[in-house]
Amino acid sequence: MAYEKFIEEYLSKELLKKQKPSFDAVEKLIIRSAKDLKTAKANLSIDEGIAYTVAYLAMLRAGRAFMLLKGFRPVGGYQHKTVVEFMAQCLEKEYKSIVERFDRMRRKRNIFTYD
DSSP states (O other), X not given: OOHHHHHHHHHHTTSEEEOOOOXXXXXXXXXXXHHHHHHHHHHTTTOHHHHHHHHXXXXXXXXXXXXXXXXXXXXXXXXXXXXXXXXXXXXXXXXXXXXXXXXXXXXXXXXXXXO
């Protein structure tokens, strides 16, 4: 699906909302994402599930920062999935495997959190 069609569809489904880009907010998300990665690494030997969840949150925050730079934010009940799908639309095919890992992490984190 073309990027423009994706945006139109997700706006109409109310999964995306236009948001004025804020470089301050983007910077805060990126800083927090880096902190999450350090936290995940520090907790890996203590609790792998928590480390995995925090690493996932780092990716989610980085994805949200990217969306914000593009002028959007996820809304509704599928925000995590929307971030993954937005990233899949924006990144070149050479990054497909990374986006697929991001989606697997999303699903696995969901199991850790809700089961």
